[in-house]
Amino acid sequence: xxxxxxxxxxxxxxxxxxxxxxxxxxxxxxxxxxxxxxxxxxxxxxxxxxxxxxxxxxxxxxxxxxxxxxxxxxxxxxxxxxxxxxxxxxxxxxxxxxxxxxxxxxxxxxxxxxxxxxxxxxxxxxxxxxxxxxxxxxxxxxxxxxxxxxxxxxxxxxxxxxxxxxxxxxxxxxxxxxxxxxxxxxxxxxxxxxxxxxxxxxxxxxxxxxxxxxxxxxxxxxxxxxxxxxxxxxxxxxxxxxxxxxxxxxxxxxxxxxxxxxxxxxxxxxxxxxxxxxxxxxxxxxxxxxxxxxxxxxxx
Amino acid sequence: xxxxxxxxxxxxxxxxxxxxxxxxxxxxxxxxxxxxxxxxxxxxxxxxxxxxxxxxxxxxxxxxxxxxxxxxxxxxxxxxxxxxxxxxxxxxxxxxxxxxxxxxxxxxxxxxxxxxxxxxxxxxxxxx
Numbered sequence: 001x002x003x004x005x006x007x008x009x010x011x012x013x014x015x016x017x018x019x020x021x022x023x024x025x026x027x028x029x030x031x032x033x034x035x036x037x038x039x040x041x042x043x044x045x046x047x048x049x050x051x052x053x054x055x056x057x058x059x060x061x062x063x064x065x066x067x068x069x070x071x072x073x074x075x076x077x078x079x080x081x082x083x084x085x086x087x088x089x090x091x092x093x094x095x096x097x098x099x100x101x102x103x104x105x106x107x108x109x110x111x112x113x114x115x116x117x118x119x120x121x122x123x124x125x126x127x128x129x130x131x132x133x134x135x136x137x138x139x140x141x142x143x144x145x146x147x148x149x150x151x152x153x154x155x156x157x158x159x160x161x162x163x164x165x166x167x168x169x170x171x172x173x174x175x176x177x178x179x180x181x182x183x184x185x186x187x188x189x190x191x192x193x194x195x196x197x198x199x200x201x202x203x204x205x206x207x208x209x210x211x212x213x214x215x216x217x218x219x220x221x222x223x224x225x226x227x228x229x230x231x232x233x234x235x236x237x238x239x240x241x242x243x244x245x246x247x248x249x250x251x252x253x254x255x256x257x258x259x260x261x262x263x264x265x266x267x268x269x270x271x272x273x274x275x276x277x278x279x280x281x282x283x284x285x286x287x288x289x290x291x292x293x294x295x296x297x298x299x300x
Numbered sequence: 301x302x303x304x305x306x307x308x309x310x311x312x313x314x315x316x317x318x319x320x321x322x323x324x325x326x327x328x329x330x331x332x333x334x335x336x337x338x339x340x341x342x343x344x345x346x347x348x349x350x351x352x353x354x355x356x357x358x359x360x361x362x363x364x365x366x367x368x369x370x371x372x373x374x375x376x377x378x379x380x381x382x383x384x385x386x387x388x389x390x391x392x393x394x395x396x397x398x399x400x401x402x403x404x405x406x407x408x409x410x411x412x413x414x415x416x417x418x419x420x421x422x423x424x425x426x427x428x
Contacts, residue, residue, distance in 0.1 A: 054390050055317050055411050072317070074412035075390045095315035143361045144313055234413075239397055245413040258413055260392055 040214060040290050041078035041258075042131030043112065044092055046138055047103040050111050051145060052077025053136060056094040060130065063087035063120060074258075075148075078291070080131035082215050082256035089120045092134050096142040101135040109135065111161055129214040129256070174199055212290040218253045218268070220299040227253045227299070230280070231269040234259050234293065245293075257293040262286075266293060305332040306427045309351035311342040311368065312388070313360050317411075321355060321388075324420055331427065339363025343371050350379050353427050355419070358389040358396065365389065369403040384426050388419060 044056045053073060060068040060081045068088065073079045092099040100118035107115050116132035123130065177199065181192055218227045227249050234245035234257060245259045257266075266285045271277040285293050308331045312318040318335055325333045334349055336342035338361040346354065346368075354372075358365030365387065375381045385405045389396070392410045400408055407422050 055314055057316055057320060070416070072390075072411045072414075074410075075392075078412070093316045095317075144359060147359060147361070236394075238394060239401070239408075242397060242408045243414075243418075244392070244410060246415065246418055 040131075040212065040292075041080045042116075042133050043077040044073050044079065044094075044134040044136060045077050045112065046097070046145065047101045047109070047135035048138055049145075050109075051148070053094055053097065053145065054148075055144075056092050056097075056134075056136070058134070059091045059093075061089050061091055063089075074260075078258075080129050080214060080256065080258070080292075082250070082254065083123050083130050085123050087120055087122050088130070089118060090116055090130070090132070090134070091118070092136060094136060094142075096140050097136040097138055099134065099136050101137045103137050104135045111164070131214075212288075212292075213294040214290065214292050215254050215256050216293045217296045218249050218255065218299060219296060220253070222299060229272045231271040231277070232257055232293075233267040233269065234285075235265045235267060236262065237265055240265070255293075258291055259287045259293065260291060261288060264293075266297075268297075268299075305330065306353070307332045307334060307349060307351040308353045308355065308423065308427070309334045309336060309342065309345050309349070310355045311336045311339070311360065311365070312355070312357045313337050314357075320416070321419070324416060325423065328420075328424075331423075337361070339365065339368045342368050346372060346380060346383070347375075350377075351383065353384045353386065353423060355386050355388055355423070358387060358391050358400070366399060366403070369400065369405070373403055386419070386422060386426070388414070 044053045044058065045051060046053055052075075054075055054077055056073040056077070056079075057070065058073060058079045059070045060083060062068050063086070068083065069081050071079050071081065100116075104115065105117060107113065109115065112133040112135070114132050116134050177192065177195055181188055181196070184192070218230065220227050228251040230249040232245075232247050232249065232255055233243050236242065236244055244264060245257045247255050247257045249255045263284060263286050265282050267282045268280045269277050270280055280299075283297070285295065287293060308325055310318060310321045310325065310333060312321060312335075315337065318337060322333050322335055325331055334345050334351060336345050340362040342354075342356070342360070343363065345351070356365050356368060360368070369385060372383055372385065373381060385403075387400050387405050387408045388411055389408075390411045392413075397408055406426055409419055409422075
């Protein structure tokens with residue numbers, strides 16, 4: 001591959017530090033089940049077995065019926081769209097399943113929350129990652145799902161259920177603490193207050209700290225280089241010929257590039273001229289638990 | 301006499317995705333598109349119709365994609381043995397990719413991280 005690097009790229013150090021801090025705090029909250037860090041993306045799942053579905057064709061559709069984006073769910077049923085402000089609806093399609101679900105019609109089913117049933121929704125903020133959970137109803141046995149259940153013994157929904165139980169225990173503990181304080185009043189032991197402070201700190205931090213960013217960004221300080229339309233490809237050093245992910249950078253420099261956990265090489269191409277694909281840079285990136293390249297890269 | 305269309309076999313067990321892929325390929329009016337929903341049917345089609353290119357899923361009923369690939373590479377007929385294969389699967393572990401690569405594939409696309417346009421571009425590149 002031609003190695004031309006007219007632009008120097010470097011990762012944004014302050015942003016990486018913030019990402020690292022966020023990651024540590026999110027891991028703590030995940031452990032306490034105050035934040036569901038195992039499910040950053042929307043999941044398309046079987047409304048009966050709760051098993052994630054793949055491959056499901058998921059379409060983001062404008063209010064006028066035009067197709068905005070299409071993707072296919074991963075092995076964990078995960079998907080997501082980086083959308084502009086506007087009115088949209090989502091459509092999901094898989095053989096042997098129907099959408100929207102008529103079995104589950106509420107916003108939660110006890111395992112998954114933020115459920116989607118085919119209604120139009122408005123996006124007001126810029127660059128929102130759209131990823132509600134989507135239940136689909138089985139119409140007949142699906143070979144793929146049965147095979148997967150034999151291959152992958154560990155279902156994500158069991159993990160989700162465990163998290164719910166831990167979260168319930170956390171809140172029950174909080175209630176019992178309140179009762180214990182009330183019963184021991186006015187001789188409240190000091191360590192009770194330490195526990196109260198710890199509880200309140202954790203709750204406040206879980207509210208203040210948001211989840212990981214689900215998109216990456218390219219910023220150019222070179223006015224002659226517009227980032228919109230730059231082509232990004234994700235490769236693995238072991239398999240340089242395989243593209244693990246591919247996307248185009250938007251007008252605002254943001255991009256959505258998903259991949260499994262691991263180390264990759266992010267190749268940045270200028271492919272905006274027809275029949276010309278010029279490699280601008282290649283740099284190592286690490287994809288963590290969030291399953292997305294979410295760093296900011298500066299082009300000089 | 302017009303040009304004979306090159307044959308592409310699409311092997312995918314999910315009917316919805318299979319139809320999308322077949323529709324996209326047929327829209328080009330460049331190829332004769334064949335389809336198979338399981339590994340056994342795929343092998344049958346390969347030996348009967350001898351496609352120029354195969355879009356192959358790996359997790360398949362009856363016979364998995366790896367076994368299909370092994371049968372292709374072990375075929376006595378050179379036309380079949382050297383057939384171009386593009387894998388389109390959601391399996392993305394190094395182990396799976398290495399295994400597929402050892403069976404001489406042209407490209408390995410991870411479904412969830414791939415735009416269908418890229419698949420079409422690859423097909424066009426391999427079968428101009």
